[in-house]
Amino acid sequence: MKPAPFAYQKAxxxxxxxxLLAKHKDDARLLAGxxxxxxxxxxxxxxPDLLIDINGxxxxxxxxxxxxxxxxxxxARHAQVEHSDIVAKHAPLIARxxxxxxxxxxxxxxxxxxxxxxxxxxxxxxxxxxxxxxxxAIAGPRGTRTVKAxxxxxxxxxxxxxxxxxxxxxxxxxxxxxxRTGFAELARRHGDYAIVGLAATARAAGKGLADVRLAYFGVxxxxxxxKKSEAMLAKGDIDGAVATLDLDPNDDVQATxxxxxHLAGVLLRRVAAQLMEAA
Amino acid sequence: xxxxxxIKLTVNGEPVAEHVDARTTLVDFLREGLGLTxxxxxxxxxxxxxxxxxxxxxxxxxxxxxxxxxxxxxVETIEGLxxxxxxxxxxxxxxxxxxxxxxxCTPGMIAAAQDLLVQAKKNKTVPTRDAIREHLSGxxxxxxxxxxIVDAVEAVAQARxxxx
Numbered sequence: 001m002k003p004a005p006f007a008y009q010k011a012x013x014x015x016x017x018x019x020l021l022a023k024h025k026d027d028a029r030l031l032a033g034x035x036x037x038x039x040x041x042x043x044x045x046x047x048p049d050l051l052i053d054i055n056g057x058x059x060x061x062x063x064x065x066x067x068x069x070x071x072x073x074x075x076a077r078h079a080q081v082e083h084s085d086i087v088a089k090h091a092p093l094i095a096r097x098x099x100x101x102x103x104x105x106x107x108x109x110x111x112x113x114x115x116x117x118x119x120x121x122x123x124x125x126x127x128x129x130x131x132x133x134x135x136x137a138i139a140g141p142r143g144t145r146t147v148k149a150x151x152x153x154x155x156x157x158x159x160x161x162x163x164x165x166x167x168x169x170x171x172x173x174x175x176x177x178x179x180r181t182g183f184a185e186l187a188r189r190h191g192d193y194a195i196v197g198l199a200a201t202a203r204a205a206g207k208g209l210a211d212v213r214l215a216y217f218g219v220x221x222x223x224x225x226x227k228k229s230e231a232m233l234a235k236g237d238i239d240g241a242v243a244t245l246d247l248d249p250n251d252d253v254q255a256t257x258x259x260x261x262h263l264a265g266v267l268l269r270r271v272a273a274q275l276m277e278a279a
Numbered sequence: 280x281x282x283x284x285x286i287k288l289t290v291n292g293e294p295v296a297e298h299v300d301a302r303t304t305l306v307d308f309l310r311e312g313l314g315l316t317x318x319x320x321x322x323x324x325x326x327x328x329x330x331x332x333x334x335x336x337x338x339x340x341x342x343x344x345x346x347x348x349x350x351x352x353x354v355e356t357i358e359g360l361x362x363x364x365x366x367x368x369x370x371x372x373x374x375x376x377x378x379x380x381x382x383x384c385t386p387g388m389i390a391a392a393q394d395l396l397v398q399a400k401k402n403k404t405v406p407t408r409d410a411i412r413e414h415l416s417g418x419x420x421x422x423x424x425x426x427x428i429v430d431a432v433e434a435v436a437q438a439r440x441x442x443x
Contacts, residue, residue: 108338
């Protein structure tokens with residue numbers, strides 16, 4: 001199918017983009033990488049009056065270590081993040097997840113901020129940012145604010161973003177030598193949206209783990225923490241962690257809820273092994 | 280607000296200036312506006328890879344980019360890659376190994392394979408079969424079962440590495 005007609009405007013600055021959003025509110029959509037947006041336009045699942053192209057805004061695509069954080073600009077392309085030495089060194093969970101996101105041609109266009117703002121419940125990056133306990137930097141007509149990942153993902157494709165706001169960057173805590181990460185997903189084809197996926201972080205503590213954070217994707221309306229299993233894993237009890245997985249997925253086109261729950265346990269064992277490597 | 284605008288870009292080395300609807304995707308613009316029908320339209324939502332083209336040196340989904348976004352860009356389609364001879368060895372290998380039957384996916388397949396081989400040359404590596412499969416994972420072929428495609432790309436990868 002073809003998109004319904006819309007107007008197109010290039011924003012040259014953040015201020016201009018926010019002003020356009022404030023003016024047109026829900027009738028406008030921001031165009032970043034477009035790898036989800038244009039698909040939904042093509043299928044007429046979405047028919048905005050105006051696309052505000054933010055690709056020309058300078059300074060939103062940086063990747064940098066800033067104090068205790070790694071900051072990834074909203075317009076950083078997936079391919080750029082995938083090949084970033086800073087990400088590989090200081091945000092290894094994101095580096096692990098990157099090759100699973102779409103395909104090379106999609107990673108050349110898709111953006112980090114776009115993926116987080118779109119908040120597809122089966123997408124990798126929202127779950128990674130949640131597992132890392134990251135934060136989302138937001139700009140709006142009244143200035144800037146920051147929202148923790150735990151409070152950002154509110155519902156199906158729903159975030160803490162207000163209609164006049166946009167994501168400008170995502171910050172995640174930089175890894176140190178005690179940081180452990182794990183990532184696994186099951187998809188019908190490499191690069192497709194996961195049937196179930198799991199992003200995890202922990203701190204090595206003695207021979208065990210502490211501060212375990214398990215963020216599942218593809219099992220609910222948002223990325224979901226499995227808090228009971230986190231506590232079990234911190235005790236070193238993998239069987240217990242699998243047994244207490246309190247996920248409540250729905251059937252979808254890819255798998256039934258029962259299959260998803262089973263696969264979530266399979267992934268937990270794989271990811272637990274990754275977390276415990278060299279722990 | 281304008282729902283159409285003027286764009287200027289370079290397509291296969293030639294300057295193009297057109298007036299296009301904002302809603303026209305790049306691949307529809309190439310096919311219907313410029314008559315370059317080598318790029319194919321399959322799924323129109325980024326899954327099949329039949330519309331793969333190169334924009335400013337990087338492969339993209341022609342169905343997930345708008346023509347208006349390509350104002351000022353350099354676009355290369357299978358016609359350009361073919362006419363310049365850049366992918367002649369890939370085309371010959373595909374033919375020789377029956378790596379196509381209906382041919383619908385082939386332009387996208389060749390563009391994606393060439394992208395891998397260009398990167399491999401830059402990194403001075405020869406891609407493994409696994410790396411070839413992974414790089415082509417975003418391109419559907421419904422005829423061949425992929426084996427012959429991987430064979431063809433692998434043969435060219437090795438020939439190019441050996442020949443240098």
